[in-house]
Amino acid sequence: MGVLFVINTPCHATRLDSLEYWAFRTFHKAPIQLNDLKAQYYIALAQNDWSVAMGIGAGISYIQYTTIDSALMDIAYCSIRNGDFSFAGDVLDKLEKIYPNHSQVIYLSAMYELYIGSADKAEKILVEALEEKENAEESAPFFEENFLLTSLGIVEVLEGKIKNGFKKLRIALGLSPRGRGSPLFEARLIEQQFGMGIIEGTLIIRQHYGRPSVLLRMRPITYLVDGSRYIAGDLSIEQIASIYGSPYFQIGVIRAGRVFLPRWGGIPTSSPMDIWLVYIDSQKKLDSSLVKVSGELLGYTFADSFVHALDMLETEAILMWFDSIASSSVQLSEPLWRFNLSREVGLFLSDSTRWERGIVYIDSLIQLDPDISQLYLWRGALSLFMKDFETALDFFIIPVETDSCNVDAYYDAGVASYLLGNYDDAIEYFSSSIECQDKFAPAYLSLGVLYMNDYYDDEKAIESFHRYQELSDFLQYEVEEWLEKLEE
Secondary structure, eight states, rough: OOOOOSSSOOOSSSHHHHHHHHHHHHHHTOOOHHHHHHHHHHHHHHHHOOHHHHHHHHHHHHHSSSSSSGHHHHHHHHHHHHHHHHHHHHHHEEEEHTTTHHHHHHHHHHHHHHHOOOHHHHHHHHHHHHHHHOOOOSOOOTTTTTHHHHHHHHHHHHHOHHHHHHHHHHHHTOOOOOOSSSSSSEEEEEEEETTEEEEEEEEEEEEEEEEEEEEEEEEEEEOOOOOOOOOOOOOHHHHHHHSOOOSSEEEEEEEEEEEEOOOOOSSSSOOOOEEEEEEEEETTOEEEEEEEEOOOOOOOOTHHHHHTTOHHHHHHHHHHHHHHHHHHHHHHHSSSHHHHHHHHHHHHHGGGGGGGHHHHHHHHHHHHHHTTTHHHHHHHHHHHHOOOOHHHHHHHHHGGGTTTOHHHHHHHHHHHHHHTOOOOHHHHHHHHHHHHHHTTTHHHHHHHHHHHHTSSSSSHHHHHHHHHHOOTTTTTTHHHHHHHTTTT
């Protein structure tokens, strides 16, 4: 995999040997698709979940090479960002033995010093490496001068040595300074591709006016149809450099890089998108800019065509929650058979052209192992998406026979009953899910909709909606509107 400026299971190892053992125990001969694991890796990075990213990186390396050594640079960076400096130091010691004078190992050593608060030591490491290269008679393998020059420029900018840092960054790029006035940027998102739980695209950023600048932070913001915003984790200067090769911009500089964003389930999209940029210019002026991205961020729910076919917003709200629950989440803490199964079912649920094949697939799994309750919920979800509500209800209530407090089963049965027009049954099922888990937000929303539209019981509707607001931020704009009408 390797690193540039950032290394594009919950795992809590504190030593390399324990991490290697964890990777062996978790991934040895495991039937996992590497592409799926890589998608989860990028999701963890996008969410700044460094411990998860470290574990997945180790797993990817182990699956490919039966050792975690090829992921040591990834592991070092993730542990540095996670604040586990003792572990990071051990990893760096091993890297220096395996890859002496490797540019990326030198860079990681500098990042280590930078993140523990020793910027002067970080600068010293990079300066000495560049001086040794200048005095060396032969070029060392894996030594990239411009890479380290850019790294030094980043460190000097962060130290406040703006003039020196900008100069280093320009030399590495072979540029002369251009531009006057405050920097202005534009952005465009193209070539989007869907993965399992992730959207991958090319984000193009161009500075079309102003003094030279260096991007210090970057954060994507998307605007969803329910009136809410999704604010992604911010990217630091070295992550920006990883995506674009350098954080330096000036008039005429256009940079394109691949970005990875988590794909949500249960919310119909597409979505407008902004990029929040924090930058410092060549006159040491620190500022920020919210840049509208040309090209909407694409996305789709796990029952997209079904949700959009509904007329009533209130019904759609219930189905949005159902989509979120029905979607096949993938977590490394699950057993590996469940990890693989979740992936397969997710593909069927997300594509209406594969729903019938999904039914055949899940029916065959139920015959093989009828004790897996989740299979019945997935099977019911497919029937519900195909508007066979009675069959959906039949499957949803099966898990309750062996688990009298299966919250998801009760809720799903309530949704199917609601769509069948059996409102009394729906209220009973939603209430049962609350009895099992009194903080289960979707049930309160659904009860509020039923009391408001079908029972005209404003008092109970208001009570349900207020309880829902205490538990969830999802669909808050709509709930506020309904409450205003009810409380008039």
